[in-house]
Amino acid sequence: MAPEPQQQWKFEAIGTHFWIGAYQPLDDVTWQRLQTTITDMVEKFDATWSRFRSDSLVTRIAQQAGEYHLPAEGRELLQLYRALYEATEGAVTPLVGNTLSDLGYDAQYSLQPKSSVRPVLPWDEVMRLDDTKLTMLQPALLDFGAAGKGLLVDRIGKQLKKAGVSVYCVDGSGDMLVRGLQSGLQIGIEHPEDPGSIIGVAYINDGAICVSAPNRRRWGASHHIIDPQVSAPTRGIRTVAVQAHDAAVADGLATALFMVPPERLQPAFDFDYLVLYDDYSVAHSPGFPAQLFIRQETPDA
Amino acid sequence: MEDQQSGRKRQIITTLAVLIVIVVIVSAAAIANKKGDTDNTSAVQPPSGSQSDSMTSSESSSSDATASESGYKDGTYNTSGSYGTPGGTESIEVSVTLKDGVVTDSSVTSKAKDAESKEYQSMFVGGYKQYVTGKKINDIHLNRVAGSSLTPEGFNDAIETIQDQAKA
Numbered sequence: 407m408a409p410e411p412q413q414q415w416k417f418e419a420i421g422t423h424f425w426i427g428a429y430q431p432l433d434d435v436t437w438q439r440l441q442t443t444i445t446d447m448v449e450k451f452d453a454t455w456s457r458f459r460s461d462s463l464v465t466r467i468a469q470q471a472g473e474y475h476l477p478a479e480g481r482e483l484l485q486l487y488r489a490l491y492e493a494t495e496g497a498v499t500p501l502v503g504n505t506l507s508d509l510g511y512d513a514q515y516s517l518q519p520k521s522s523v524r525p526v527l528p529w530d531e532v533m534r535l536d537d538t539k540l541t542m543l544q545p546a547l548l549d550f551g552a553a554g555k556g557l558l559v560d561r562i563g564k565q566l567k568k569a570g571v572s573v574y575c576v577d578g579s580g581d582m583l584v585r586g587l588q589s590g591l592q593i594g595i596e597h598p599e600d601p602g603s604i605i606g607v608a609y610i611n612d613g614a615i616c617v618s619a620p621n622r623r624r625w626g627a628s629h630h631i632i633d634p635q636v637s638a639p640t641r642g643i644r645t646v647a648v649q650a651h652d653a654a655v656a657d658g659l660a661t662a663l664f665m666v667p668p669e670r671l672q673p674a675f676d677f678d679y680l681v682l683y684d685d686y687s688v689a690h691s692p693g694f695p696a697q698l699f700i701r702q703e704t705p706d707a
Numbered sequence: 708m709e710d711q712q713s714g715r716k717r718q719i720i721t722t723l724a725v726l727i728v729i730v731v732i733v734s735a736a737a738i739a740n741k742k743g744d745t746d747n748t749s750a751v752q753p754p755s756g757s758q759s760d761s762m763t764s765s766e767s768s769s770s771d772a773t774a775s776e777s778g779y780k781d782g783t784y785n786t787s788g789s790y791g792t793p794g795g796t797e798s799i800e801v802s803v804t805l806k807d808g809v810v811t812d813s814s815v816t817s818k819a820k821d822a823e824s825k826e827y828q829s830m831f832v833g834g835y836k837q838y839v840t841g842k843k844i845n846d847i848h849l850n851r852v853a854g855s856s857l858t859p860e861g862f863n864d865a866i867e868t869i870q871d872q873a874k875a
Contacts (some may be wrong), residue, residue: 495748596853682839686838687836699841701840
């Protein structure tokens with residue numbers, strides 16, 4: 407029997423919805439205090455990494471070359487991006503910012519593509535990371551949409567643990583972190599064209615699962631997952647789900663799998679995956695912890 | 708020479724195709740026999756005209772089996788088929804998951820050791836496509852649902868504005 411949370415809390419942040427559940431006894435005072443701590447942390451995270459805010463570190467970086475001192479999580483975030491960048495041979499990169507923005511996913515949400523879309527530049531031509539010091543050789547709009555929310559989910563998890571909560575679920579709308587449960591939470595994997603249905607149920611008791619699909623952040627002929635090879639949105643895949651130990655890794659890999667096959671990522675990362683293609687055929691690793699709803703008849707080729 | 712090779716490849720692929728079908732049939736038979744809760748091992752003869760020396764299907768097993776109304780037990784059934792190749796005996800594994808008498812999941816896993824066999828099997832496993840279908844959330848007990856991120860209001864507002872403009 408799937409467990410029910412003893413405390414839960416829903417809030418909106420970084421432009422999406424969060425839900426936190428604690429699956430252990432917890433007094434209201436502690437829970438309230440935790441909510442304040444987490445609210446502050448999320449606000450700081452957003453004020454640093456959002457490319458949609460004029461006061462953010464990312465916006466400053468986009469305006470001027472030079473040296474920038476990153477906050478504590480910056481090293482972790484940039485190092486993960488660098489690992490993804492190398493494993494995908496440049497397919498996952500924070501340097502998609504200008505391209506996304508030119509395609510219309512800009513700070514004003516114009517959703518109107520510009521006449522010329524800037525290409526994605528190679529990492530080493532633009533910036534260097536030395537611990538928490540980021541040197542911008544030229545200004546560039548960085549976008550941490552591929553793994554930023556996952557990292558935030560992990561950080562919320564760490565706050566919970568610090569406050570003595572060891573059995574919990576942090577649901578960052580598609581990025582989920584579960585810790586310490588005896589039996590798995592039953593997590594439906596959304597049907598990309600019908601939000602009222604699911605294509606399968608994943609079971610997670612201690613780990614992260616991230617689902618990525620371009621079905622919501624979509625405008626005109628574009629969506630928010632960009633393939634740097636062509637500086638255009640990806641094609642052919644409807645949904646990717648990744649199970650890994652941490653949400654940041656799962657989140658980043660979920661984007662990566664839109665562009666590179668799993669074999670390319672397996673040497674560098676420990677994960678299980680599910681890929682749903684345009685024709686609703688699926689591929690998944692043997693260990694992907696889900697029951698899928700398999701159609702019995704196959705469509706004509 | 709090249710023609711010969713591709714002909715040989717075709718032949719091996721065809722043989723594998725026949726083998727997979729046999730393994731699936733044997734799995735189904737094994738599952739049917741599972742009703743009586745007896746362990747099952749069966750072997751089949753290779754089809755004539757094939758270049759493989761022998762093929763057997765064995766190791767039918769189930770896990771988490773609980774009886775359902777259909778008479779078939781819920782659970783995951785695995786079976787593997789083996790066949791002789793010039794490079795030695797190779798095997799391929801088929802897994803079928805039953806729930807309430809319906810196959811809810813199935814997969815074919817390559818167990819090949821030899822590089823050439825691996826290539827042929829992966830062509831097969833790759834060609835063995837499964838298609839998913841949707842089920843209404845109301846019908847299933849869930850803790851959470853994971854999909855793409857719910858979008859910020861700004862994004863949705865912008866889409867609505869553009870749609871309104873398009874209508875005007």
